[in-house]
Amino acid sequence: MILELLFNAALLIFFAYCHYYIGATMPASPPTELGAEQWPQLILRALIILIVVNIVKIYRSTPAEERSLKSLKEIKLPDLIKNKLFAGIIFILLYAFSLEFAGFLLGTFVFIIAYARLIGERRIKVLAGSSFVMTFGLYLLFARGLSIMLPRGYGILRSLALMLESI
Numbered sequence: 001m002i003l004e005l006l007f008n009a010a011l012l013i014f015f016a017y018c019h020y021y022i023g024a025t026m027p028a029s030p031p032t033e034l035g036a037e038q039w040p041q042l043i044l045r046a047l048i049i050l051i052v053v054n055i056v057k058i059y060r061s062t063p064a065e066e067r068s069l070k071s072l073k074e075i076k077l078p079d080l081i082k083n084k085l086f087a088g089i090i091f092i093l094l095y096a097f098s099l100e101f102a103g104f105l106l107g108t109f110v111f112i113i114a115y116a117r118l119i120g121e122r123r124i125k126v127l128a129g130s131s132f133v134m135t136f137g138l139y140l141l142f143a144r145g146l147s148i149m150l151p152r153g154y155g156i157l158r159s160l161a162l163m164l165e166s167i
Contacts, residue, residue, distance in 0.1 A: 002066065004058055007085070012051045019044040084118060091115055103153025103161050108135045139164075 022040050029035020034042075095111040102110075112131040121127055142148045143165070152161035 002062075004085070005055060005062075008051055008055045008058065012048060012055070015044050015048050015051065019048070087118055088115065091118065099151045101154050103157040104150035105135060105139065105161055105164070106153065106157055107151070108138060 019041055022037050022044070026035075026037030029038065091111065091114055095107055098107045098110075109131050112134050113127050116127055116130065121130075139150065143150050150161075152158045
């Protein structure tokens with residue numbers, strides 16, 4: 001559990017730095033509208049609050065002897081690599097790098113299937129259906145609702161994305 005606490009603390013520091021960096025480098029928008037710097041800061045504030053809640057929850061549910069730094073010596077590299085948290089981080093990194101060439105639609109669809117499979121869902125129909133609904137919902141939210149340009153990918157994936165955008 002000490003590893004989870006340290007990981008959450010590292011995320012908290014990283015998110016706080018990102019919040020500061022965005023505020024320091026982006027030009028301020030008018031006070032009557034949400035500008036380009038405020039959307040990421042709102043999301044980061046929500047993430048910071050949720051990370052703090054998670055740290056408190058982990059701290060309270062972990063026995064005192066497992067919260068000590070001595071328990072870090074017992075963690076082995078193979079155990080760390082087999083951890084679902086580590087696999088989830090790898091999935092997110094692969095997703096982020098695949099967005100440019102696979103596009104938002106295919107990349108998000110595959111990512112949601114892989115991540116749902118990682119956390120325990122095994123039914124193929126549920127995986128495919130929920131992934132389709134979530135991908136479509138995210139597309140509507142970002143592309144249509146917030147007018148954010150999403151990566152289209154290359155080749156036939158780009159043509160598919162342009163066709164969907166024209167609908």
